[in-house]
Amino acid sequence: xxCESVLELIxxxxxxxxxxxxxxxxxxxxxxxxxxxxxxxxxxxxSSNLSKAFPSAQPSVHLKTALMRxxxxxxxxxxxxxxxxxxxxxxxxxxxxxxxxxxxxxxxxVFLVNRVETMDDEMAVLRTNLSVSDDTINTLSVAVKQQRxxxxxLAIPGMHVIMGEGSGGKGMLMASEDGSWGLxxxxxxxxxxxxxxxxVWLMGSADRESGGMLTVDDTGWGxxxxxxxxxxxxxxxxxxxxxxxxxxxxxxxxxxxxxxxxK
Amino acid sequence: MGDYQDLESEALLGLVVIGRAEALEVLxxxxxxxxxxxxxxxxxxxxxxxxxxxxxxxxxxMKASSFKSESGKAKTWILSIAHHRAIDRLRQGRNRQKExxxxxxxxxxxxxxxxxxxxxxxxILQEEGEHIQEGLSQLPExxxxxxxxxxxxxxxxxxxxxxxxxxLGTVKTRMRLGIQKLRQSLAFMREEDDEV
Numbered sequence: 001x002x003c004e005s006v007l008e009l010i011x012x013x014x015x016x017x018x019x020x021x022x023x024x025x026x027x028x029x030x031x032x033x034x035x036x037x038x039x040x041x042x043x044x045x046x047s048s049n050l051s052k053a054f055p056s057a058q059p060s061v062h063l064k065t066a067l068m069r070x071x072x073x074x075x076x077x078x079x080x081x082x083x084x085x086x087x088x089x090x091x092x093x094x095x096x097x098x099x100x101x102x103x104x105x106x107x108x109x110v111f112l113v114n115r116v117e118t119m120d121d122e123m124a125v126l127r128t129n130l131s132v133s134d135d136t137i138n139t140l141s142v143a144v145k146q147q148r149x150x151x152x153x154l155a156i157p158g159m160h161v162i163m164g165e166g167s168g169g170k171g172m173l174m175a176s177e178d179g180s181w182g183l184x185x186x187x188x189x190x191x192x193x194x195x196x197x198x199x200v201w202l203m204g205s206a207d208r209e210s211g212g213m214l215t216v217d218d219t220g221w222g223x224x225x226x227x228x229x230x231x232x233x234x235x236x237x238x239x240x241x242x243x244x245x246x247x248x249x250x251x252x253x254x255x256x257x258x259x260x261x262x263k
Numbered sequence: 264m265g266d267y268q269d270l271e272s273e274a275l276l277g278l279v280v281i282g283r284a285e286a287l288e289v290l291x292x293x294x295x296x297x298x299x300x301x302x303x304x305x306x307x308x309x310x311x312x313x314x315x316x317x318x319x320x321x322x323x324x325m326k327a328s329s330f331k332s333e334s335g336k337a338k339t340w341i342l343s344i345a346h347h348r349a350i351d352r353l354r355q356g357r358n359r360q361k362e363x364x365x366x367x368x369x370x371x372x373x374x375x376x377x378x379x380x381x382x383x384x385x386x387i388l389q390e391e392g393e394h395i396q397e398g399l400s401q402l403p404e405x406x407x408x409x410x411x412x413x414x415x416x417x418x419x420x421x422x423x424x425x426x427x428x429x430x431l432g433t434v435k436t437r438m439r440l441g442i443q444k445l446r447q448s449l450a451f452m453r454e455e456d457d458e459v
Contacts, residue, residue, distance in 0.1 A: 008435055008439075009435075011435070011438040011439040011441075011442045012413065012419075012420045012434075012435060012438050014343075014442060015410060015413035015414045015438055015442070016346050016347055016350045016413060016414060016417060017409075017412075017413035017414075017418065017419050017420040017423065017438065018419060018420065019419055019421070020351065023347065027329075030331070031331075037331065040335075041335045041339075042446065043442050044335045044339050044340075044343055045335055045336075045339055045446075046442050046445050046446045046449060047343075047346070047414060047442070048335075048338070048339045048342045048343065049395060049445075049449050050395060050410075050414050050415075050445075051297060051300070051301040051304075051342055051345075051346065052297075052395055053304070053395045053396070053415075054300045054301055054303070054304025054305075055300065055304070056296060056297075056300050057296070057299055057300045057303050058295075058296055058299065059295055059296075059299040059312075059313050059316055060313065063295070063313050063316060063317060064288075064291055064292075064295065066317065067291065067317050067320050067321070068284065068287075068288055068291075070317075070321065071284050071287055071320075071321070071324050072284050074324070075282055075284050176273065177331060178335075181271075
């Protein structure tokens with residue numbers, strides 16, 4: 001189906017005014033067409049606001065119980081070693097254009113999610129059975145939280161992953177497909193003196209925007225969520241500089257990490 | 264599940280893809296109210312609306328891998344599923360009656376003003392409903408008519424063209440222009456992440 005025909009159908013799709021067969025044709029097309037997908041996103045945002053015209057109502061509490069029973073039953077039926085479980089559920093996505101790299105990333109994300117949840121259990125055992133200082137427990141808790149955040153972010157369908165590096169070390173930028181948010185992770189930046197801090201910059205062709213401060217621990221690990229005023233896709237690169245601890249209105253210190261946005 | 268509460272809905276969908284039922288539970292807690300409100304508003308039967316709401320979340324459970332973030336926020340995606348499921352059910356009911364419902368609706372003296380008034384009555388119950396009503400009322404009547412018949416009544420573009428006795432292309436154009444104008448007037452109502 002050509003873009004022209006799909007664009008013509010998108011407002012009707014958003015309003016629910018297509019036959020199911022036409023609806024499926026639109027859905028199939030946007031799987032591989034980012035321009036039409038963007039048009040659909042805009043139209044769906046408008047139409048979803050129309051739903052607020054209806055009075056707010058709450059379903060009965062029994063509905064949630066019945067739903068979750070059905071969901072857990074279906075999860076048990078399909079239970080198998082968790083590392084391999086997603087392979088069949090992702091089959092549809094795989095046949096509609098996911099590349100090998102994307103599949104590898106998804107498998108990695110599943111591994112990470114499973115791993116951090118095991119770490120949670122291990123932490124609970126540590127906490128109850130061993131005489132470990134609160135500081136140690138807190139340090140481990142922070143590490144687990146960081147790993148969890150990374151694992152969950154990688155598990156999101158369609159995340160773009162961009163590797164970055166610079167004089168200070170290496171990092172990774174994960175950006176949502178629509179560019180509305182991202183997660184910047186550094187893995188080997190040095191800890192700074194107490195009066196200095198790492199600051200993230202979203203660099204455009206003619207301007208820049210601060211992406212916030214990046215706190216790095218003694219292992220070199222740091223992460224910050226980026227929520228720019230405009231889409232991340234509008235920027236050319238993400239850079240990290242060393243600035244006074246309170247942050248700067250513009251970069252003044254050395255650039256230690258850089259990730260170029262994929263165009 | 265406590266940790267999942269802090270996650271963005273798009274991340275929760277990622278976890279649903281890998282079979283985490285707890286992530287779906289959090290999504291249900293966030294969106295069961297807007298989903299049920301939409302479905303009930305369209306179908307007007309609480310028992311059927313609950314059945315459809317359950318179908319919607321089962322579909323989220325089974326089809327989370329088809330969510331694409333460039334098509335909108337998680338909430339927009341879930342509401343779109345809910346709207347489509349509800350109007351499919353609405354159409355099934357009509358097909359069983361073997362009538363030409365739009366012809367009947369128009370012959371019975373249905374007026375846009377009446378429909379807009381009915382929407383207004385319900386819309387003002389919502390905090391943002393007033394803005395929606397205002398946005399709808401600013402549309403030229405022919406555009407408002409096709410939006411209401413499509414979104415709130417579940418008629419297809421072909422049925423609307425036949426019922427109004429205008430070419431299909433005209434209905435498509437009116438829908439496109441209507442959406443564009445609503446987009447401008449509702450521009451301040453951004454996509455929402457979560458509704459707790």
